[in-house]
Amino acid sequence: MTLFRGTFLDTPADPFAGGALRAEDDGAIVVHDGVIVTRGTFAEVRARHRDEEVVDLSGGVVLPGFVDMHVHFPQVRVIGGLGMPLLDWLEQCALPEEARLADTSYAAGVATDFVRGLVGAGTTTALVFGSHFAGAVDAVFTEAARVGLRITSGLVVSDRLLREDLLTSPERALEESVALARRWHGTGRARYAVTPRFSLSCTDELLAACADALAAAPGAMLTSHVNENVREIETVRDLHGCDYVASYDRHGLVGRGTVLAHDVHPTDPDLALLGERGAAVAHCPTSNAALGSGLFPLARHRAHGVRVALGSDVGAGTGFSLLKEGLQAYFVQQLLGERGVALAPAHLLHLATAAGADALGLADQVGDFSVGRRFDAQWVQPAEGTPLDVGLAHAASSEDALARVFALGTPADVRGVWIDGALVSGETRDAASALRVV
Numbered sequence: 001m002t003l004f005r006g007t008f009l010d011t012p013a014d015p016f017a018g019g020a021l022r023a024e025d026d027g028a029i030v031v032h033d034g035v036i037v038t039r040g041t042f043a044e045v046r047a048r049h050r051d052e053e054v055v056d057l058s059g060g061v062v063l064p065g066f067v068d069m070h071v072h073f074p075q076v077r078v079i080g081g082l083g084m085p086l087l088d089w090l091e092q093c094a095l096p097e098e099a100r101l102a103d104t105s106y107a108a109g110v111a112t113d114f115v116r117g118l119v120g121a122g123t124t125t126a127l128v129f130g131s132h133f134a135g136a137v138d139a140v141f142t143e144a145a146r147v148g149l150r151i152t153s154g155l156v157v158s159d160r161l162l163r164e165d166l167l168t169s170p171e172r173a174l175e176e177s178v179a180l181a182r183r184w185h186g187t188g189r190a191r192y193a194v195t196p197r198f199s200l201s202c203t204d205e206l207l208a209a210c211a212d213a214l215a216a217a218p219g220a221m222l223t224s225h226v227n228e229n230v231r232e233i234e235t236v237r238d239l240h241g242c243d244y245v246a247s248y249d250r251h252g253l254v255g256r257g258t259v260l261a262h263d264v265h266p267t268d269p270d271l272a273l274l275g276e277r278g279a280a281v282a283h284c285p286t287s288n289a290a291l292g293s294g295l296f297p298l299a300r301h302r303a304h305g306v307r308v309a310l311g312s313d314v315g316a317g318t319g320f321s322l323l324k325e326g327l328q329a330y331f332v333q334q335l336l337g338e339r340g341v342a343l344a345p346a347h348l349l350h351l352a353t354a355a356g357a358d359a360l361g362l363a364d365q366v367g368d369f370s371v372g373r374r375f376d377a378q379w380v381q382p383a384e385g386t387p388l389d390v391g392l393a394h395a396a397s398s399e400d401a402l403a404r405v406f407a408l409g410t411p412a413d414v415r416g417v418w419i420d421g422a423l424v425s426g427e428t429r430d431a432a433s434a435l436r437v438v
């Protein structure tokens, strides 16, 4: 057993349903076999656990590991391609790089960069948009398993309108998806997600093959894109003759295990269908701004009971940090004025943690620091004298401290990251001091 000491902030009660931020100043969490078995103030917990090793994370704050609902593994090396709308950016920036992952040794290098980027930003669970190549998907599952990251991922499939070398057939898509799901779904912390790229690049036959793949892997997820860009949406309407969500739903692809990214321009029937099916939307605010896709209508999602959580959407998104996504989500709602949702720091933390855990069906395992959850955590501890350090020193309350973390925090401030109670990221020097026994 290990006793972690620090200031713990989490959101076990949904702030969108009236819940408040939970803050434990100088708190303690005892972890046994990766699971939280006790929590409380350090003084009281230490009195009951005198012999346990203490990991001292005092100073800064300890947050639940982030849950990134939408992040593209093959795009880590093209982050920062600005100045283009979605379809141009795909053609000029993303897809040429994605084609390089046909080379499995290249893909292995990308997988290393990708997993390091995620855990370095405090992300411990992610729904990862994979590659069009089975060998590359294997590479990202392998690297995530080596580091310990909790990922759900799968083979991306398309059979029209993308460059030729990224296309497949319905038969091959089914065969390769099922083979990958057999290898990885439920192996360690990995799970499988059937992944049609977007219905723009998928025929009805391919979407039907996706439904077959889903049926062949019970408990697997389904992830794709929806309603991101007005030109894209018009094309989907021309090709499928229906609203965007219906293009998936017709094939039985929209349910509680479905996560669709973006949904910037939904129709009311789209939202009603998502709400009815219990599907979730990944809100990717830096990507929506970078590609000029639009302002996310969070209030309309809430009105239809659609579950929403944050995604970084690397590489259209501008980095791995869900602190930046949370801040950008806040900006967008501010810019929407009366149509926006007023987001407090607790909402941002919830969208970056527990909301994602819920959308991924992992709410009983991760997303907050309640007893019984697995200890997935990040220690945000800025270097002395940095603006965040100054900000935290002068915060008036826990909410205020959290607001400053979202406003000023970056991956450079994430000193250590734990999954199932084991350190997975953090410099040796930091780890050594973090592991100081009190």
Ligand code: GUN
Binding pocket: 072, 086, 090, 094, 197, 198, 225, 228, 287, 313, 316
């Ligand atoms: N729609 C289809 N593919 C992509 C992608 O790679 N990024 C984004 N942002 N939208 C997409």
Ligand code: ZN
Binding pocket: 070, 072, 129, 225, 261, 313
């Ligand atoms: Zn995406």
